[in-house]
Amino acid sequence: xxxxxxxxxxxxxxxxxxxxxxxxxxxxxxxxxxxxxxxxxxxxxxxxxxxxxxxxxxxxxxxxxxxxxxxxxxxxxxxxxxxxxxxxxxxxxxxxxxxxxxxxxxxxxxxxxxxxxxxxxxxxxxxxxxxxxxxxxxxxxxxxxxxxxxxxxxxxxxxxxxxxxxxxxxxxxxxxxxxxxxxxxxxxxxxxxxxxx
Numbered sequence: 001x002x003x004x005x006x007x008x009x010x011x012x013x014x015x016x017x018x019x020x021x022x023x024x025x026x027x028x029x030x031x032x033x034x035x036x037x038x039x040x041x042x043x044x045x046x047x048x049x050x051x052x053x054x055x056x057x058x059x060x061x062x063x064x065x066x067x068x069x070x071x072x073x074x075x076x077x078x079x080x081x082x083x084x085x086x087x088x089x090x091x092x093x094x095x096x097x098x099x100x101x102x103x104x105x106x107x108x109x110x111x112x113x114x115x116x117x118x119x120x121x122x123x124x125x126x127x128x129x130x131x132x133x134x135x136x137x138x139x140x141x142x143x144x145x146x147x148x149x150x151x152x153x154x155x156x157x158x159x160x161x162x163x164x165x166x167x168x169x170x171x172x173x174x175x176x177x178x179x180x181x182x183x184x185x186x187x188x189x190x191x192x193x194x195x196x197x
Contacts, residue, residue, distance in 0.1 A: 015034070024151065028078045034074075042064075043061065050084070056089070062076035069106060072108060107194055111128055113191070121173055122184055124169045126169070127163075128162070139191045
């Protein structure tokens with residue numbers, strides 16, 4: 001069953017646009033776009049509440065994106081509290097932490113990816129066309145069902161250095177309460193940072 005949940009309108013700042021929010025029982029992703037003409041650093045916090053509006057635990061911190069480029073779309077990923085039920089609970093606005101990224105900008109388009117949906121799992125193949133040697137790269141890998149609901153998401157490092165190298169990420173489909181595999185219908189891959197040697 002795909003959960004319906006309440007996400008209160010987020011007040012963004014410094015020209016950061018909220019694109020969408022997706023959630024399942026385990027994870028919540030907040031998609032943001034940087035409308036600034038420069039790169040920034042960003043992270044966030046979410047407050048999860050139960051059906052009575054009572055906060056569950058402490059605010060949950062997201063992953064940290066060190067270089068969020070101008071016009072780029074990223075996903076901040078949050079691990080939901082164990083006793084949070086999206087169909088009955090609510091999520092309070094994201095508390096965004098925005099900082100300067102005065103360094104060489106990352107160039108996210110130098111990481112190429114292809115996705116394959118298999119019978120038992122899904123695969124993401126990464127390659128690079130970078131002219132410089134890559135020091136580090138990072139991506140969020142998201143699996144959706146036919147209705148467009150998030151099935152699973154992964155916060156991943158991409159291990160590539162030079163053209164010709166390949167990094168393959170393999171994920172099993174999760175199972176429902178009856179032990180049946182929940183097969184995906186589509187993937188979304190967001191490369192959110194690349195740094196060079």
